[in-house]
Amino acid sequence: MPALWATPAAAVELAWQHWAAAATQPGHPCRLAALATSAADRPAVRTVVLRQCDPVERELTCYSDARSDKIAQLTGNPLAELMAYDAPLQLQLRAFGSASLITDEQTRSRAWAALSERQRADYSRATQGAASDQVAEHFRMISLRVERLDILHLGPFRQVRVRAIWQNQGWQAEEILP
Numbered sequence: 001m002p003a004l005w006a007t008p009a010a011a012v013e014l015a016w017q018h019w020a021a022a023a024t025q026p027g028h029p030c031r032l033a034a035l036a037t038s039a040a041d042r043p044a045v046r047t048v049v050l051r052q053c054d055p056v057e058r059e060l061t062c063y064s065d066a067r068s069d070k071i072a073q074l075t076g077n078p079l080a081e082l083m084a085y086d087a088p089l090q091l092q093l094r095a096f097g098s099a100s101l102i103t104d105e106q107t108r109s110r111a112w113a114a115l116s117e118r119q120r121a122d123y124s125r126a127t128q129g130a131a132s133d134q135v136a137e138h139f140r141m142i143s144l145r146v147e148r149l150d151i152l153h154l155g156p157f158r159q160v161r162v163r164a165i166w167q168n169q170g171w172q173a174e175e176i177l178p
C-alpha cells in the first residue's frame with residue numbers, strides 16, 4: 001500500500017476527511033469509534049457511533065443516554081479521546097480534546113428527527129410520557145472539540161505517525177516516532 005500522505009499537513013487533512021466520511025456513511029470502517037473517558041478511579045472506554053463531524057469547528061459528535069456512565073464521567077472530567085481504526089487502510093485515528101454536551105434545542109431537535117423509530121425508542125425507554133416525536137429527556141449529544149490528532153498508518157515498509165496539535169489557530173503537525 002503506498003503512503004497515504006505526502007506531508008504531515010496532508011495527514012491532518014486526510015484524517016478530517018476520514019472522520020467526515022465516517023460520520024455520514026453507516027458502513028464506513030471508522031463509523032464505530034472507541035470513546036475513552038476518565039472515571040474517578042479508572043479509565044473507561046466503549047464503542048460509540050460517530051454521528052457528526054465538523055472539521056472547521058474541530059468537532060466530533062456522538063449521541064448517548066443521559067443515564068450512561070460516560071455522561072457523569074464527562075461532567076466530572078471533560079477530557080476524552082475518540083479512536084477509530086480503518087482496517088482495510090491500516091489507518092488508526094485518535095482525536096483528543098474536551099467534550100461537552102450540546103444544549104442548543106434546535107440542534108438537538110434536528111438530530112432527534114433524523115433518528116429512526118428504533119433509535120428513539122432506546123432513548124425513550126422508561127421515560128414517562130415521552131412521545132417518540134419529542135426529544136426524549138435522556139437523549140444527549142456529546143461533542144468533542146479536538147485539540148490533538150494522532151494519525152498512524154501501517155505502511156508497507158514502516159509505520160508512519162503524525163501528531164498534530166491545534167495551536168495559534170492552526171494545526172501544527174509533525175511526523176513522530178515510534
Ligand SMILES: Cc1cc2nc3c(=O)[nH]c(=O)nc-3n(C[C@H](O)[C@H](O)[C@H](O)COP(=O)(O)O)c2cc1C
Nearest residue numbers: 032044046047048049062063064065068069070071
Ligand atoms: C456497535 C456499538 C455501537 C454503540 N454505539 C453507541 C453510541 O453511539 N452511543 C452510546 O452511548 N453507546 C453506544 N454503544 C454502547 C456503549 O458501547 C456502552 O456499552 C454504553 O454506552 C454504556 O457505556 P458507559 O456506561 O460507559 O457510558 C454502542 C455499542 C456497540 C457495541
